[in-house]
Every structure is written in structure tokens, then in C-alpha cells.
Amino acid sequence: MAMRCVRSWVAGGLVLGAGGLAAAGGCGAGEYDCAEEVTCEIVNANGTSNGHCWGKCVPEPPRGFDEPMLVWTGLETLAPSCDDLIGAIPRTNEVIRTVDGLPAFVGRTPPGEAPSCPVCACTAPSCALPSDVTTSSLHVCEGENAETRTPFAPPPGWDGSCVSPGWVPSELLGSLYIGSTTEQPCAPVVEESPAPPDALTGEVAIACSGKVSSTLCAQDGQRCMLYQQEDHLPEGWRHCILADGEDRECQAPVAAGDPWPRFSEKLGVFYTEVDDTRGCTPCTCKPSETHRCEADVSAYEDRACSDILLVGRMTTQQKFCVDPGSIRTLGSLSATWIVNEPGRCTPEGGAPVGELDVRGPKTICCLPRDT
Incomplete structure (x- = not known):
């Protein structure tokens, strides 16, 4: 297995690659800064690599x-995870995973x-005429047996006009x-129904924390963020800082001509x-x-409402x-x-x-997008 030794930051000091030396003599002469690869990249015998990280001042x-953290904002249904950002850098003796997969x-x-x-x-109430009319072969409506009863119900919505639902012999x-x-x-x-609120207007913010070095940037007052697996952030991610409160x-x-960006864009609360x-x-309705x-x-006895029965x-x-008495039909x-007063x-x-x-509440401030 071949190894290209590159300076790496881990909380508390430097990481030693397999077979590597201490910082003073293991990586040779020369300056290393945050923009370079900052994890020892392990190149396996078959030519594959276990990955590396990049930094940003x-x-x-x-x-x-x-x-400083990396922050993604957008619809919750589209939210990535921190693992999507950093990839699966193996946790071995030679390679240090630079960020926890859980969001901070x-x-x-x-x-x-x-x-x-x-x-x-409310719709208006209304009075309705009887819809349940039956005859029984027994006197005074006795008996529940279907064999003794004959339905004689008027049609639904009956307005009282003459109807002949059938014929019942004596x-x-x-x-x-x-x-x-x-x-x-x-x-x-509902006389007036407003449009429902848009359920997709709310945003979610995902903040991923990782290693931050105070020694790898040449400019005073800067920190090196050792997060990325590539030299550019995936779409939607920003370099940001967070604080409690609204x-x-x-x-x-930054002033005109100042080359160093600041966390000046407020993403919101x-x-x-x-x-x-x-x-x-x-x-x-009451x-x-x-x-x-x-x-x-x-x-009526007849079917034309002329021979009154009762x-x-x-x-x-x-x-x-x-x-109705005997020998009636x-x-x-x-x-x-x-009286038709339904109220x-x-x-x-x-x-x-x-x-x-x-x-x-957390206030989120970010570097401008073009930095």
C-alpha cells in the first residue's frame, strides 16, 4: 500500500499515517494551508483511495x-443528511473521519x-309529509310479521298530490x-372557503459540525473548516455560524477591496x-x-283520489x-x-x-454565496 503524506488536523494535534513520522519530519519541507488536502490520503495496492478532505479559511x-458549520436550507422533504455531505470516509487507523453523521x-x-x-x-329546514304508510291484515295495526303487512308508501319527496302506490284488497x-x-x-x-395555506412554504435548516482548526490559515483571525470531501460544496450548502436568539x-x-469574506448574509431565524x-x-347549524x-x-278506496276512505x-x-272497517280497499x-312552519x-x-x-430560536449567518 502506497501513501501520500499530507498534513492533517485532528482535535489535539496531527494525525500520523501508516508508517508516517511526526509533524516535524514526516511530511517534508514546505508550507501547508487550509485550501489543500488536509487528511493523509491512503492509496491502496489496487489503486483505489479511501478519500480525503479539503479545507476553507x-x-x-x-x-x-x-x-463555523456547514448549513443546508430548503424544504424538509428534500433535506439531505450530514452523511450525504461528507460521504463515507472509512474509520481506520490511517484515516480519520472528519465529521459525525448526526446534524448539530x-x-x-x-x-x-x-x-x-x-x-x-345553513340550508333551510323543511317539513316533509309522512313517508311510512302500511296496511295490516290484522286490526289496529297488530303484528310485525311481514306476511300480514303491505307497504303503501308514497314516492320520496311527496308534495301531497294524488298518488297511487298500489292496490290493497279488503x-x-x-x-x-x-x-x-x-x-x-x-x-x-360553506359560503366562502379560502384557499388552504401552502404546506410547503416552511423551510428546514440542517447544520453539520466538523473539525475546525485555528492554525492552518495564514491570515490572523481566521479558522480552517475541515469538512469537505471535495474542493467545492454540493448544491445548497453554505459556510455559516449560528447563535441562540432571534x-x-x-x-x-466586507468593505470594497477587502479580499476576506464575512458571515454577513442572514439566512433567518x-x-x-x-x-x-x-x-x-x-x-x-343550530x-x-x-x-x-x-x-x-x-x-281513498279508488286509485284516483275520488272515493274517500278516511x-x-x-x-x-x-x-x-x-x-277502516270491513269490505274496504x-x-x-x-x-x-x-301548518308548514319548519323554523x-x-x-x-x-x-x-x-x-x-x-x-x-437560532440565528444563522453565512458567507456570501459567491465565496
């Missing part, structure tokens, strides 16, 4: 800021404005049952915890307490059962509203509820 962080910080931006709540309304007409009127309740409707100021931009329970109460639905239902007054509380029905409904709901709770 960045300004020292101001007081209160963490050591994961933060989120809070969602935008609370969702707009809908304008709720031997099957021992008694006639007519159900009560009913009140069709109102139903909630009101931290980033460094001032990201929070370790974002709990958004904001929403709207559902639309409902019916009024006063309503009356009364109708006279007439039964008339019954029906309400929402009253049902009707009568023995049933052929048709009609109905007339006496009204009051819409409720569509009110904002919940709250937005954010905790653990």
Missing part, C-alpha cells in the same frame, strides 16, 4: 456564535399567517298505519420546536326551538292507526298542509382556534 465567529442543529421556520376561516351558512286491509310528518334538518354549507446581528459586509395548532371550528309541521292525509291529522309527534293517497337555523363555526408556539 473563514473568519472567526463573533462572540456568542458557535464554531435541525431547525424550522414557522408557518406563515394562520389559515383564513370559512364563512358558514282481505289485506284490516288496519291502516300512517307515520308522522317530519322536519328535514338544515345542513351546514435578534442576533450578522457581521457587517430557525427554531428547534414549531408547534402549530391553528385552525378553524367546523361549520354547524335549529330554532319553534317549528310546526301539520298535515291532513287522506286515503282523513287523518298528522304532526311531527303524532302517528295514525285506524281500522285502499287505492290512493293525498295530503294537504295545515330556521343559525349557522355556527368558522372561528379561529389554536395557536403557534415556537421555541429554541
